[in-house]
Amino acid sequence: MRIALRPLVHLRSTYDHVRGLAVAAAFFAAACGGDGYGGSAGPTGPVDPGTPPVAAATVQATPAERFTPQSIVLAVGGTTTFEFGSLGHNLFFDNAPTGAPANITAVTSNQSVARTFTTAGTYVYNCHVHPGMTGTVFVR
Ligand SMILES: [Cu+2]
Numbered sequence: 178m179r180i181a182l183r184p185l186v187h188l189r190s191t192y193d194h195v196r197g198l199a200v201a202a203a204f205f206a207a208a209c210g211g212d213g214y215g216g217s218a219g220p221t222g223p224v225d226p227g228t229p230p231v232a233a234a235t236v237q238a239t240p241a242e243r244f245t246p247q248s249i250v251l252a253v254g255g256t257t258t259f260e261f262g263s264l265g266h267n268l269f270f271d272n273a274p275t276g277a278p279a280n281i282t283a284v285t286s287n288q289s290v291a292r293t294f295t296t297a298g299t300y301v302y303n304c305h306v307h308p309g310m311t312g313t314v315f316v317r
Contacts, residue, residue, distance in 0.1 A: 223248060223301060223313035230317055231255060238285075238304070240264040244312030251316045256293045261285045266304040274300055276316075 230252040237245045238261045251257060259268060265284040270277035276296025284306060294300065294316040304310035 223299060223315075225299070225315045225317075226250060230315075233258070235260055236312060238262060238264075238266040238268070242266075242304070242307040242310050244302075244304075244310065247311075248313040248315065251294050251314055253297050253316055254293065254295055255316065256291050257314055258289050258291045260289045261287060263287060266306055266310065268302050269305055270300055270302050272301075274298060276300075 226248055228250050230250045232252050232255045234249040234251060234255070235258045236249060238259055239245055240262050242264070244259075249257060259281065263286055265286040267284050268281040268290075270280060276294070276298050277300050278292040278294060281290050281292075294314060297316050300314040300316065302312055302314070
């Protein structure tokens with residue numbers, strides 16, 4: 178959103194002004210396009226970052242009430258290790274999409290928990306302690 182909110186008044190010419198609007202329009206088109214993914218959690222759904230899938234990834238569940246990185250791309254059969262920091266979190270695959278691994282139901286801190294994803298799909302997960310604390314595992 179930082180790009181879209183930047184004031185345009187300092188742009189030097191009409192050409193730059195028009196170009197800025199075009200960039201903003203393209204940004205919104207990309208951000209608001211149809212999700213095309215099952216199991217979406219928000220109005221637009223999670224967006225696949227498009228990076229090559231990896232066999233193993235780590236996601237931090239931070240004291241700032243965030244999952245970082247917020248989305249990862251795993252190969253089928255890949256494993257994500259969720260590293261819980263000093264603030265306790267849990268982790269639920271809401272709506273139980275087919276192929277989702279087991280939830281981490283206990284409020285967990287200072288511990289790592291691994292989950293393996295054996296089925297291609299888009300898996301949104303949420304912390305039930307902190308509303309809005311969410312992340313997505315893309316498996317492809
Ligand atoms: Cu949490």
